[in-house]
Amino acid sequence: MSPNGLALPVVLPMLTGxxxxxxxxxxxxxRRISAVSTAVGFLIAVALIRQVRAEGIQVLYVxxxxxxxxxxxxxxxxxxxxxxxxxxxxAAVLWYAFLTMDPERERFFFYPLFQFLLMGINGAFxxxxxxxxxxxxxxxxxxxxxxxxxxxxPYQLQEGFKYVMINMLASTLFLVSVSVLYGTLGTLNMxxxxxxxxxxxxxxxxxxxxxxxxxxxxxxxxxxxxxFWLPRSxxxxxxxxxxxxxxxxxxxxxxAMVRVxxxxxxVDDGFTYTLLVWIAGLSMVVGILGTLxxxxxxxxxxxxxxxxxxxMVMGLAIFTPLAxxxxxxxxxxxxxxxxxxxxxxxxxxxxTGTTNLKKMSGLLTxxxxxxxxxxxxxxSLAGVPPLSGFFGKFTLIQAGLAExxxxxxxxxxxxxxxxxxxxxxxxxxxxxGEVRHKAAADRAVDLRTYGALLGPLALLVAVSVxxxxxxxxxxxxxxxxxHQLLQPSLYIQAVLGSGLGS
Amino acid sequence: xxxxxxxxxxxxxxSGIYLLLKPRLLRVVFxxxxxxxxxxxxxxxxxxxxxxxxxLVGDVPAPVTDPLPQALILTAIVIGLGTTALILVLxxxxxxxxxxxxxxxxxxxxxxx
Numbered sequence: 001m002s003p004n005g006l007a008l009p010v011v012l013p014m015l016t017g018x019x020x021x022x023x024x025x026x027x028x029x030x031r032r033i034s035a036v037s038t039a040v041g042f043l044i045a046v047a048l049i050r051q052v053r054a055e056g057i058q059v060l061y062v063x064x065x066x067x068x069x070x071x072x073x074x075x076x077x078x079x080x081x082x083x084x085x086x087x088x089x090x091a092a093v094l095w096y097a098f099l100t101m102d103p104e105r106e107r108f109f110f111y112p113l114f115q116f117l118l119m120g121i122n123g124a125f126x127x128x129x130x131x132x133x134x135x136x137x138x139x140x141x142x143x144x145x146x147x148x149x150x151x152x153x154p155y156q157l158q159e160g161f162k163y164v165m166i167n168m169l170a171s172t173l174f175l176v177s178v179s180v181l182y183g184t185l186g187t188l189n190m191x192x193x194x195x196x197x198x199x200x201x202x203x204x205x206x207x208x209x210x211x212x213x214x215x216x217x218x219x220x221x222x223x224x225x226x227x228f229w230l231p232r233s234x235x236x237x238x239x240x241x242x243x244x245x246x247x248x249x250x251x252x253x254x255x256a257m258v259r260v261x262x263x264x265x266x267v268d269d270g271f272t273y274t275l276l277v278w279i280a281g282l283s284m285v286v287g288i289l290g291t292l293x294x295x296x297x298x299x300x301x302x303x304x305x306x307x308x309x310x311x312m313v314m315g316l317a318i319f320t321p322l323a324x325x326x327x328x329x330x331x332x333x334x335x336x337x338x339x340x341x342x343x344x345x346x347x348x349x350x351x352t353g354t355t356n357l358k359k360m361s362g363l364l365t366x367x368x369x370x371x372x373x374x375x376x377x378x379x380s381l382a383g384v385p386p387l388s389g390f391f392g393k394f395t396l397i398q399a400g401l402a403e404x405x406x407x408x409x410x411x412x413x414x415x416x417x418x419x420x421x422x423x424x425x426x427x428x429x430x431x432x433g434e435v436r437h438k439a440a441a442d443r444a445v446d447l448r449t450y451g452a453l454l455g456p457l458a459l460l461v462a463v464s465v466x467x468x469x470x471x472x473x474x475x476x477x478x479x480x481x482x483h484q485l486l487q488p489s490l491y492i493q494a495v496l497g498s499g500l501g502s
Numbered sequence: 503x504x505x506x507x508x509x510x511x512x513x514x515x516x517s518g519i520y521l522l523l524k525p526r527l528l529r530v531v532f533x534x535x536x537x538x539x540x541x542x543x544x545x546x547x548x549x550x551x552x553x554x555x556x557x558l559v560g561d562v563p564a565p566v567t568d569p570l571p572q573a574l575i576l577t578a579i580v581i582g583l584g585t586t587a588l589i590l591v592l593x594x595x596x597x598x599x600x601x602x603x604x605x606x607x608x609x610x611x612x613x614x615x
Contacts, residue, residue: 154599183548
């Protein structure tokens with residue numbers, strides 16, 4: 001089988017987006033086309049995973065230029081898995097958007113922009129060229145700038161401006177590190193760069209570039225000292241957009257960090273990985289402290305993002321196959337569960353007209369199904385077996401104990417307890433008790449709409465349960481993928497070894 | 503030649519950061535524009551500033567210029583153009599909605615102060 005399929009997760013959303021702009025802006029057509037395209041994209045991604053498992057790392061030489069000169073697309077176990085999850089989460093979010101997005105936003109290019117966002121994210125996962133990575137980051141960021149501010153509510157504009165500026169600064173720093181690396185190594189192909197970096201050992205310029213890249217991806221992923229933009233900007237857009245941003249966007253930063261620190265700077269210099277451990281611990285603690293201070297459904301969830309990024313960085317920092325497998329599992333788990341919880345908060349907002357926990361209660365009496373789905377999602381986030389969150393944390397903690405990193409392990413366990421606590425806080429105030437919020441009378445959400453709203457939520461929760469129950473398979477997959485990451489020679493061999501593609 | 507370019511990059515970066523830290527919308531936008539110019543210059547310098555032949559296959563005089571940085575800069579300029587245009591619209595819309603361009607008045611949520 002040829003590796004041309006690697007281009008499809010990028011080309012398909014691009015063509016769909018262009019078609020949606022050109023076609024008449026009739027909502028039902030826009031919906032149908034984007035739904036079909038996203039579903040097909042998910043199937044293609046699953047086919048790619050099967051292909052990579054069967055035939056090893058796939059490399060597509062774009063335009064048939066030989067390896068270090070042209071742009072390459074590389075599909076390994078990690079990147080194809082993330083593409084598939086991205087499309088899956090996107091499908092659920094789109095389903096939710098069909099039911100909730102207001103007609104004005106639908107008319108003003110919400111669906112095409114969403115497709116362009118998917119294109120950027122898939123491109124970032126699949127590319128094997130660092131400048132191309134920058135370009136995909138820009139594609140997804142520009143789409144996200146517009147999605148964040150679409151609608152033009154004053155709060156959206158105000159927070160959108162800050163989001164744009166922070167990300168623009170991060171992109172500029174990304175370009176600085178790319179140009180520094182290019183000036184030193186004379187190449188932009190990541191596999192080739194890995195070879196050259198191994199040759200110029202201990203070059204101070206490379207060290208500077210690596211720290212700059214850590215800052216860049218740190219801003220995108222919202223790790224400890226660079227998270228300040230996230231909690232406010234992510235609550236600004238409508239529920240569907242928040243859910244997708246919260247579930248997927250920061251993980252692109254985590255992916256880039258994992259890719260760069262396994263492939264390019266995968267040598268322990270005794271400093272970087274210690275720094276990463278501290279960043280991981282502090283992100284967990286700061287994020288969870290943020291959730292404790294909030295009394296708002298959405299804002300609690302956004303602060304949680306920071307704390308969970310900490311777990312992923314922890315896996316990268318410990319840097320053993322088991323730890324990395326835990327981190328990958330955790331990324332996959334969070335993409336699914338976080339989106340599910342944001343969707344739950346969106347449904348709650350539709351029902352009660354507020355996200356303020358103090359203004360709602362007793363939802364379990366009136367809407368038991370929503371309560372049950374949120375409960376399962378919340379427990380999964382906190383890491384209660386047999387749900388998916390448990391296996392992610394279990395793997396990470398096991399890896400930490402094996403390496404004797406007791407400090408970070410204790411932090412991870414402690415923060416887990418507080419995660420459970422904050423989930424219980426939401427459950428206790430909004431689902432238990434007597435009905436206090438103004439019930440659905442004035443917020444005309446009839447039973448059928450409500451039932452439909454639970455669809456995407458149920459899908460994602462089911463995936464989370466499935467990931468947990470099928471842990472034999474899922475943990476096996478991420479372990480395999482971690483082994484692949486920790487042997488950069490496989491990646492380099494695949495990209496440079498075979499010369500021109502077949 | 504490289505030294506002059508490096509000093510120019512430093513000055514552009516410095517002034518860009520200075521403008522970014524100002525609490526006015528338009529100055530922040532100009533600051534980001536300056537910084538992106540600084541990076542374009544840095545990309546150009548990273549390919550070494552020198553005279554040389556065109557990088558074509560065949561008979562070319564020995565020192566050949568590196569065409570890649572220019573391709574990278576072109577991409578970066580296009581992206582910068584798009585983003586700056588978007589930010590200008592955003593800044594204008596903020597001014598329309600909020601009636602101010604002072605970033606100190608553009609913070610916080612409705613229920614916190």
